[in-house]
Amino acid sequence: MSLVVYLAALLLALSAILLFRRPRAALRNPLTASTCAAVSMSALCFICSAPVTLAAVNRLTGIPNFGAPLTYSMISAYSCSLIILLIQWRGGPSELVRRSTRMAITVFGLLIAAIIVLFTLADARTERLNDLDTYYANTPYMREMIVLYLVGHGVCIVVMSAVCLKWMREVTGPLRTGLRLILIGLLLDVAGFEIAKITAVVARWLGHDLDYLSTSVAPPVVSLGALFCSVGFTLPRLLPSAIVHWQSLNDYRRLTPLWTEVQWAATAPKPSPSWWELPYARLQWLEVSIHDALLALAPLFDDRVRRISLATALDEGNTPGQAHVIAEAAMLADAARQAAAPVGRRFEEPSTYRLHATGSVVTTELVELAQALGQSPVVAAARRGSVIASHD
Structure with missing residues (x-):
């Protein structure tokens, strides 16, 4: 599984590098900066969730399963970055944009704090690199932590889907194509991550074993979904420039006789x-x-x-x-x-x-x-x- 998530992280990192090729200009543009942040956070989520990374983090900190709250916090931060990106992408009055951004940061900041507190209170001494969600599904505080991060990410997906569907009816061209790709990614995220994870956890609550949904189905599907979302976010930003360069290359070749x-x-x-x-x-x-x-x-x-x-x-x-x-x-x-x-x-x-x-x-x-x-x-x-x- 580590190879799958590392490959997804690499592709996402390449997208972020393309967007951040001019650091000064990118930092001055809130939309470009938000896009880079969202894509980079997505790459970090996959890196942190890889079993190899989890084992290394646990070993370096000396705390069993410390990689779990780290990964869940990253997922929550990624959800926040997506909401902020949509806010910046949608635009509107500057005061409204700032207020919405502050609200998103506050809500997800509290969510991350709650995840850390719940992990601190929980008794999770047995290291689990692949099936922590289902293994600790019935453990006090760990159970609440798992549910909390799944609900937080689910809310993010619902909000993003609603905004994308509404916005898609108002725009055309590369932006509409990007929104369609984002919706495909969100659908894969819902099916491969939210539904799969929640079903496996609930099955544990009911005394059944559907761990394979969490350990085998979720990682590759959510990786694919994240790639669709990242392409959807980056395509409208990179495509116009790519078209200009391609046309320039074609004109350069056609001017050769002159x-x-x-x-x-x-x-x-x-x-x-x-x-x-x-x-x-x-x-x-x-x-x-x-x-x-x-x-x-x-x-x-x-x-x-x-x-x-x-x-x-x-x-x-x-x-x-x-x-x-x-x-x-x-x-x-x-x-x-x-x-x-x-x-x-x-x-x-x-x-x-x-x-x-x-x-x-x-x-x-x-x-x-x-x-x-x-x-x-x-x-x-x-x-x-x-x-x-x-x-x-």
Whole structure:
């Protein structure tokens, strides 16, 4: 069982690291901080509940079953973090958010204090690493402690389910998907943890043995449920950024023909983007460098090449918009060829024409120019220098 819960803890810890990749920004954002705290608390719950961890804690403290109140306190703290996260996620007036947060901390703080007091009063000298809930189900004070932490976690699940169901009808997109994943996780939590644990404990009260529900069924199911909840909480936070990076990576690749054509003319310094911002930062640097190179080549633009290429592109059946982009790409290719020549062409009056892409703030215009450079036969002719020659 330790392997299952440690694996769940590892996956949850990775989620927390992704969310906490910028510590200063995360701490300034209550929603991000709350999400990191909830996911981290979930990971700690699994670490503390593993039999290997329980045995180590008991051995280090010298108190049999000391890992039990520690784990139950962690579960209660995790429940509190989920409630606080939902409060922050839901938003509203700042005073209401603060008051609700303080109330949640107070209630679950009292619950944790009660768990510790009840364990102190109980007689639990026999160490139980896997079946403590059922073994001590009829022991005074231990019985109350077990019921208390199960009720506290159950209340958390009911509140979260009600809020998620109500909120899900009001939102769309990644946030709604995240809420659905959270509800799936809560359902697994109810079935695999609450119902299984309570059934096993009640069976002990009635003189029956259904310990396997607590020892074998609950751990893997609740691990899966926690993973669903964590993905549901992190998805709306990470998905928009992931989409931006993926689009940036795609645009970076599509700009390769344009960069290959003009890179030698660029003078913009190359930065050192952090690993986390690599796709987006690289795209920004590439766009700046391309614009720099286009400005450097602008004095060599030949309007004749553009006009002839525009007519040729229209004759080939391209739309006016496509023909315009092809004509500009052909003029750019011709300017690059002239600039790279041993004795470049010099105009008495340099062209004042500016490419449409240099006046746009979106990447789409540069991408269209790059695609024309890499695909159009009209541009290939300009690159060979045959556009003007064929019309002289």
